[in-house]
Amino acid sequence: MPAISDLVVRSGLDLILVAGERGSGASIRWVHTSELPDPAPWLSGGELLLTTGMGLYGGPEVQGEYLRRLISARVAGLGFGLGFGFDTVPEALVAPANRCDFPIIGVPYKTPFIAISEWVSARLAEDSLEEAQATVSVHERLAGLVAAGSGPADVLEEVAALTGGWAILFDLRGGVIARAQGPHTVVPDDRKVFATLPQALLEVQGPAASSELSPQGAQVGTAVMAGTRQEGVLVFGQNRRLGPQDRIVVRHATTVLGLLLSSRRAVIDAQRRVTGDIISEGFSGRLARGELERRLELVGFPPGAEVTALVLEPKDATGDDALDGYAAGVDDWLGLHCAGGVRTAVFGERITALVQHETPHILAETLQAEFGTARQGEVRVGVGESVAPRSMRRSYLGALFALRATPDERLVAGPRDLGSYGFLMSTQSRPALESFVRSVLGPLVTRDLERASDLVSSVGAYIEAGGRWEAGAAALGVHRHTLRYRVRQAEELLGRDLTVAENRLELWLALKAQEILNE
Structure with a gap:
C-alpha cells in the first residue's frame, strides 16, 4: 500500500507535509472525504481523511478534539484543503500532530480531492496486481517442487530463498520435520520457538495462525492442515516486520506442506496398518516363534535385541477413528523418544506398542505425563518386562495384567x-494353566455353556467383593438374592463351601488363570 510520504513526493500534486513527518511512513488503505465535526464513527482505520475544515470553525479546542478523534480511529493521516475556510492548517492541529507523529498534508486550492483519490486508487490497483503476479510466481515455484517429488525440507529451502528469512516445520509434539534459513539469518532455538506457540494453535478447533513481534524481529506460526486433520505447524520468521511477499510465500508454503504431509501420512498409515497386524498377531500368540522373529526383523526388531510391550488405556478415546488417531499420536511421540524400533497397534479397545528402550518404565511415565493432559484426556499405561522378540506376548500380558492388578488411580x-x-504367568505353562482351570472351574464352565447361567462371573464377583452379597450383586447389576442363589448352585456343582477361605483362594487363582488364558 502507498505511504503518506509516497503521496507527497511522487504524486506531482504539489502536496505539502505540514506535520507528523516521523509518521509519514503510514500506509494508506483508502481515501475518504468528510466535513463532519466527528467522522470517527464512519472510519475503520488506515484511511487518508480529506477535509476543507468546514466543521472546525469552533476554535483551537474544537480542532484539538477533532485531531484526537482521528488518532483514536487509527486514521493514516489528514489531508487539509487550503483556500476554502483556512489559508493555512490551524496551529491547534499542527502542534499536537507533531507531538503524536500524526501526518497532516496541506492540499493546495488548485488540487482537487478526487486527484488524490485517483492517485491512491491507482497505486492500490498496482499493488494488487503485483501481489497477484507474486502469488502466481510463488505458486508455480512451490508447485514445481511438489511435481518434482521434493519433500518438506526442499519447500522450506525455497521459502528461505524467496524471503531471506527462516522457517521451521514442527510436528504437533514439537519434533522438527524440516528447517531452513536464508543467508545472514540466525534461526532461534527450536525448543524456544515451539514453546512460544499458543497451545490452541496445536488443536484442530484452534486459530489457524499466530504472530509475534519483538525488537529481534517478527515470526508467524500457521497450522498445516491436510483436509480436517492437522499435520504440523509452520513457523516463519524475519529480523524485521513481515512484508506482503513474506505473507504470500508463507500462505502458499502452508498449502503445499499440507499436501506433502498428507501424502507422507498416507504412507505412514499404510505402514502402520501392516506392522500393526504383525504386532497384534505377536501379542495374541498366533505366530510360531520362527515366523514371529522373521516378521519382527522385517519391521525393525533384530532377533538379539530385547523389546518391551506397552499397553495404553485412554479414557476418552472410544471408537475406531479415535483410537487410530490416538495410536498415530503415540507412534509419532515414541518415534521421537526411542533410539531403537517402535511399532504401535490398536488391539481391541487398547493401544499397544512394542519398543526398544533402555529404561522402558521411565519412558512409560514420560509418555503418560505427555498424553495424560486435559487436552488428551486421562490415560493409564502398563509396562511389560523386557524380553527377546519371540517372547513379546509374555511382555504384553505382563503390561495388560499389571493394569488390571492396580487401582484406576495408578496411572503407570x-x-x-x-x-x-x-505368579501364575511365571510358574505355569499354558497347558498347566488350562488343566488347573478345568479341574477347579470345569463344572461351572460347563453349566454356563449349557444354560447361560453366569455362574463363573457370579462366583468371581462374590469373591472379589470379599464375600459381601450387596457389593457382589452391585458389581453384577443383579439383586443380592440372585447372587446368593447362583453361588449356592456353584457350591453344589463344585462340592465346595465358599465361606471357607482356602476354597475361595483356589477359585480366585483359577479365575485369574482363566483371564490369562482368555487373552
Missing part, C-alpha cells in the same frame, strides 16, 4: 504390580 503399572498374575 509394571511387572512389580502383577501380584498373583505374575
Whole structure:
C-alpha cells in the first residue's frame, strides 16, 4: 500500500507535509472525504481523511478534539484543503500532530480531492496486481517442487530463498520435520520457538495462525492442515516486520506442506496398518516363534535385541477413528523418544506398542505425563518386562495384567504390580494353566455353556467383593438374592463351601488363570 510520504513526493500534486513527518511512513488503505465535526464513527482505520475544515470553525479546542478523534480511529493521516475556510492548517492541529507523529498534508486550492483519490486508487490497483503476479510466481515455484517429488525440507529451502528469512516445520509434539534459513539469518532455538506457540494453535478447533513481534524481529506460526486433520505447524520468521511477499510465500508454503504431509501420512498409515497386524498377531500368540522373529526383523526388531510391550488405556478415546488417531499420536511421540524400533497397534479397545528402550518404565511415565493432559484426556499405561522378540506376548500380558492388578488411580503399572498374575504367568505353562482351570472351574464352565447361567462371573464377583452379597450383586447389576442363589448352585456343582477361605483362594487363582488364558 502507498505511504503518506509516497503521496507527497511522487504524486506531482504539489502536496505539502505540514506535520507528523516521523509518521509519514503510514500506509494508506483508502481515501475518504468528510466535513463532519466527528467522522470517527464512519472510519475503520488506515484511511487518508480529506477535509476543507468546514466543521472546525469552533476554535483551537474544537480542532484539538477533532485531531484526537482521528488518532483514536487509527486514521493514516489528514489531508487539509487550503483556500476554502483556512489559508493555512490551524496551529491547534499542527502542534499536537507533531507531538503524536500524526501526518497532516496541506492540499493546495488548485488540487482537487478526487486527484488524490485517483492517485491512491491507482497505486492500490498496482499493488494488487503485483501481489497477484507474486502469488502466481510463488505458486508455480512451490508447485514445481511438489511435481518434482521434493519433500518438506526442499519447500522450506525455497521459502528461505524467496524471503531471506527462516522457517521451521514442527510436528504437533514439537519434533522438527524440516528447517531452513536464508543467508545472514540466525534461526532461534527450536525448543524456544515451539514453546512460544499458543497451545490452541496445536488443536484442530484452534486459530489457524499466530504472530509475534519483538525488537529481534517478527515470526508467524500457521497450522498445516491436510483436509480436517492437522499435520504440523509452520513457523516463519524475519529480523524485521513481515512484508506482503513474506505473507504470500508463507500462505502458499502452508498449502503445499499440507499436501506433502498428507501424502507422507498416507504412507505412514499404510505402514502402520501392516506392522500393526504383525504386532497384534505377536501379542495374541498366533505366530510360531520362527515366523514371529522373521516378521519382527522385517519391521525393525533384530532377533538379539530385547523389546518391551506397552499397553495404553485412554479414557476418552472410544471408537475406531479415535483410537487410530490416538495410536498415530503415540507412534509419532515414541518415534521421537526411542533410539531403537517402535511399532504401535490398536488391539481391541487398547493401544499397544512394542519398543526398544533402555529404561522402558521411565519412558512409560514420560509418555503418560505427555498424553495424560486435559487436552488428551486421562490415560493409564502398563509396562511389560523386557524380553527377546519371540517372547513379546509374555511382555504384553505382563503390561495388560499389571493394569488390571492396580487401582484406576495408578496411572503407570509394571511387572512389580502383577501380584498373583505374575505368579501364575511365571510358574505355569499354558497347558498347566488350562488343566488347573478345568479341574477347579470345569463344572461351572460347563453349566454356563449349557444354560447361560453366569455362574463363573457370579462366583468371581462374590469373591472379589470379599464375600459381601450387596457389593457382589452391585458389581453384577443383579439383586443380592440372585447372587446368593447362583453361588449356592456353584457350591453344589463344585462340592465346595465358599465361606471357607482356602476354597475361595483356589477359585480366585483359577479365575485369574482363566483371564490369562482368555487373552
